[in-house]
Amino acid sequence: MSEEYVLQLQHIRKEYPGVVALKDVTLELKAGEILALIGENGAGKSTLIKCCSGAVIPTSGKIIVNGKEFSSMTPQLASENGIAIIYQEFNNVKELSAAENLFLGRPIRKGIVIDKKAMEEEAAKAFEQLHIKIDPKAMMKDLTVGYQQMVEIAKAIQQNARILVMDEPSAPLTSAEVESMFEVVELLRKKGVSIIYISHRLEEIYRLSDRIVVIRDGEYVKTLITKESQVEELIQLMVGRELTETYPPRGNCIDKNEVVLELKNVTGNGDKNINLKLHKGEILGLGGLVGAGRTELAEMIFGSVPKKSGQMFYKGKEIDPKSPREAIDLGIALVPEDRKRHGAMLGISIKNNINMPIYERNSRFSVIDEKLEQEIAEKYQKNMAIKTPNLNQLIKNLSGGNQQKVILGRWMAANSELIIFDEPTRGIDIGAKYEIYKLMNDLVEKEGKSILMISSEMEELMGMSDRILVLAEGNMTGELNKEEFSQETIMTYASAASNE
């Protein structure tokens, strides 16, 4: 490995009104290495790497690519200098085909005329390399979240970039897809591509990276050689304290006699004949591959999408919520998987975001009790350890993880009895994860609530659930009790339907 740096971000500082996202961070990428960038939510990882494409213009600092210095970057310059970036948020055009998305901004063309066929052929090749079956002509909006992410990855690879930056590429993917992505990453490494890899999943970091850069609160902390580092050390550097357990223990608090939620042959929204029982004080895990239909099931329970047939019982009474409002009033909550689109109301304050479902409850003749509003917001800011200078801050100015905490706070405040978590810790750092797990435990243990948890992280699913149900292509394919938990069994069930 040569000691020459292909990319240097030097003394980068980025200020937002009221927030300093980065304070003098330096990061240097060597030729042909995989450099992991880790840090808590809001540490500034995404902001930092956005600087090398011009998606974010740093307040001060230098960007040096292959020895050439740039005071400011643009997406065009970055691409001309061999940099490709997979962003944490999706960056696709829903109304164009997968192939056109793959070639967005650099279509194959003859003169001013595009060559659609060539693009489709190239796209098909790229998808094949990733072992995914995506029709290049399919509209982006018709693809699932996981597939959309795979298109993003294919797009970055397709550019034949010398420098590849990946910001949490695995977050929306299932294990099988993560595997094929890893193969490609290894292949690229062999070809001499230099890679910056951001993830909250430490096992990925250990598997792939050569060196690790840790940042915290917008400041550079330390660079480590992966092989010489310890997980405990990493975590301590990230969160600034020691964490002993990944999954906090929880006493048995399940009340077998009280069934909070029962589904009988629920069909609709892509799911068929789903039966399940959730007891009071239980955390029931829902496992499966991308497209298994778990989110769809959650949407039906939450009244967001109507079911076609079957029955739902909540605390023994039959229910058929026609809107989220009805579900919320019954005591059901949903922490959605796509935070930016379905969770956070980005343009309004943290305080309003937390209070949104309970305004009617806390109003008199439609007039809001502003004191109560403030108290509630303060309470859950404290409980959820939301990092913010003040509660009137717009939620869009928070990092992904902190946004998630606001959403969790919202449902805590709404006093829901049954909380559905759809990928509760997607893109959330270890420190915050632990807090959220503890909170989930407290909810079932101390407050007698019940939780339905959808998760694609196998570890998390097994670590947190009391029982696991597995879905495949809209069918329920298996149920596991705690003592039966194992990755292999879950995977077998998860791929059951497609094997038939």
Add this chain to the structure above:
Amino acid sequence: GTRDDGTIKVGITIQNLSNAYWAGVMGKLEQEMEARGWEYTIVGCDNNAGTQVGQVENFIISGCDLIMVHPADAQSVEGICSEAMEADIKVMCWDDPMENTTANWVLDNTELGREIGKTASEFINEHYTKDEKAQVTVIGYPSTKVLLERADGIKEGLEENCEDNYEIIAEVDGLEAPEAQTNVETVMSAHPDANVFVGVCAGAMIGSNEALLAEFGKGKIPENYGVITTDVTLQQLDSLKAGNEAVRAIVGFEGSNEDTAKACADMFERILSGDDFSSGKNIYRAIGPITLDNVDQILKGM
């Protein structure tokens, strides 16, 4: 007639059908044509020449025997009117002395403006002197040719008929009543002794009358304050007749709406019956002031 069943069909396009004066006259004209057993289509072009050309095209294709245009811009419809003439359709123009027509029923808008100016002068001469000049506001709407000509005519008429006893203190827009009212209020605020308002249309009169009523109250408007414009609508005539409002005179045409409609229908008859207009195809419309003296007679035909 070219119609299969022998009935006569008339196509009419006018500048603006949502305008009170036009809606009123056209309503009466409809009655006249119905009485004669004709078929008709009346459309407004919203002061838009392009639209009007299209409307004449549609009339040609729908097999009219007579097309009447009240042109947004006479020059623009000359071409299409000549096509109509070629198709053996009679064409009449209301207002302008057009070329490609069978006959024109002409209103000289500059002349009409002059008449308004003259009528206003009589009022001014009666109430004002060299030492105490009338403070005149001209209410126009400079975006259409017709109204622009009227406004210019008004100024000429004032100059010709007044002694040195007036002064134009403001010129403002006011095609529709609310706009006129707002602008007159502003003028009165800028010139507290603004007292004579002369305008080019019904909206100008209704708006300024209402502004004066609001300022002084009914019956309390000083004698030397007045509003004089053209167009014959019921509301204007009522205000004039009431006597305790600001309306002093209206410059009208043939008389009532009914008179106008009848005169127009008579023109239609003459044209349809194949009268020869080659010696003089421009028939000029009568213009004359309506005052308290003849208002009752006119109101009968509204």
Add this chain to the structure above:
Amino acid sequence: MKENKLGNIIKSQAIWVVFIVLCVGFTIANPRFITATNLLIMLRQVAVWGIASVGMTFVILLGDIDLATGSVITFVNVLCSYLMVHMGVPMALAIIITLAASTLIGILNGFMVSTIGIPALIATFATQTAFSGIALIICDGQPINGFTESFKVFGQGKVGPVPVPVIIMIICFALGAFILNKTYFGRYFYAVGGNIEAARLSGIRTGRVKYLVFALSGFFAGLAGLVLLSRVNSGMGNASLGYEFKVITCVVLGGVSVSGGSGRMSGVVAGTFIISALNNGMVLINLNSWVQNIVLGIVLVLAVGFDCYQKKRQAN
């Protein structure tokens, strides 16, 4: 937080600064501008737009737009005068029926936008077109007049020196600010305007919110129409052509973002005042009405542009 509030104050004041600069300029050109009488006249003139702008603010906050406002005002003019004059309906009842009708038009818009899913621009444009036709049919293109004296109060009356329409406008502004800041509906407007799907998943019945907002827009337009009717004392089938854009201009000048989710009532008040000062001042200084158009366009670009440019720079 302090900083933020200060920033907001400065931002909203930028609009007020524009207003004050305009006032000073006009006063220099014609000292009568600043007299109490003229200022009251100025406000009276803008009352119709100001009242309608309250409903429009809600609609624009939702990220929608209401092009039907002008037609609703015209329709109300014609309907109310038809009821009172041709059908002999007592004034109070006629007013109630008229306001109900205008609110219903708003609900029709809400139905098209929310239930059918037609973009507001198109749905309300269709309503505009259709109701301008209906208004003309009702009145047969003729002005309707001859109301009772008491009806004049709304448009021409005064309480002390203050014209009644100005009082109505101020009450509407206050009501608008109250709804936006103190009631949960107001919070919902911002939430739905900002991210409708997230709002729905937080338990807001977004469909109902849209209905409510369009109904309110219809209602305020109806009220504005009544004030106009009383002011001009005659119902006409073309009373308010293009008023929707006057009203939209007031709202947007006031800093309400047309993409929805942000804006404040106080800004709209300032926007309305600016338009009113311009309308009045340009006539006072005898500006040619063609040039007035150019000035209006430039002021709009400068005022909105300043705000947008700031935001754009901040975003980076």
Add this chain to the structure above:
Amino acid sequence: MKENKLGNIIKSQAIWVVFIVLCVGFTIANPRFITATNLLIMLRQVAVWGIASVGMTFVILLGDIDLATGSVITFVNVLCSYLMVHMGVPMALAIIITLAASTLIGILNGFMVSTIGIPALIATFATQTAFSGIALIICDGQPINGFTESFKVFGQGKVGPVPVPVIIMIICFALGAFILNKTYFGRYFYAVGGNIEAARLSGIRTGRVKYLVFALSGFFAGLAGLVLLSRVNSGMGNASLGYEFKVITCVVLGGVSVSGGSGRMSGVVAGTFIISALNNGMVLINLNSWVQNIVLGIVLVLAVGFDCYQKKRQAN
């Protein structure tokens, strides 16, 4: 994918079905409707809007809107006739100058929208207001006429039985379809309209795309203005009040989504034809012009509503 294409075809055909139903209806009411002469006249009448709708389609695909179109058409009318009549500029040069000027107005809009960040609705409304004033100042409120005979060709000429404006419109439609489907910048319009941030981060110079689209909209409006001028043979300061909404209606009827990112040129052709059939047919069947407004509103709601309702149901 097959399914998808089929779906698209059915969708775009829904608009054509509306067109055919209208034609059949009008023909039954008045057989003259379906004569070749009338159909050509019908197309000639709509040519001005059809030409302008090509540029408007691009703008709406971007999720923006161009309210300046009507003013640009008026401005072009006045400018070109002023140059030819009052300044004696030769026809060809006058046309070139005029088209350049209209494109420049488009670029001005692009500057305000892209560089300053003013929402298109506001920016182009300001342009509309200002340029309607400028046009009136140039012509002093008077029509300008007295062009050379050869100038009449664009609006009144014929090639065989086919009017020249119809030919120009067809060329513009074909050019529009080519740009949208075959050229890379046409695809960029979809990308920028669909997700501007993604487009930017993929290296598309989104600012330039906006400039280009508004410039094209100005250019096509300019061309439409020239055709109108040649058709009416006289330049007026209020030639095309409200044309922008006629043009927007054609585009939106044609299924182009006002939120940007989706729509096809063939749909816009259908939308234009529907408007043209309605305009022509309603006069042929002697429909009262007030009722015409009501019919227009209802057709707009039905056609767009059907599409939107389908999409809304599909989304669930």
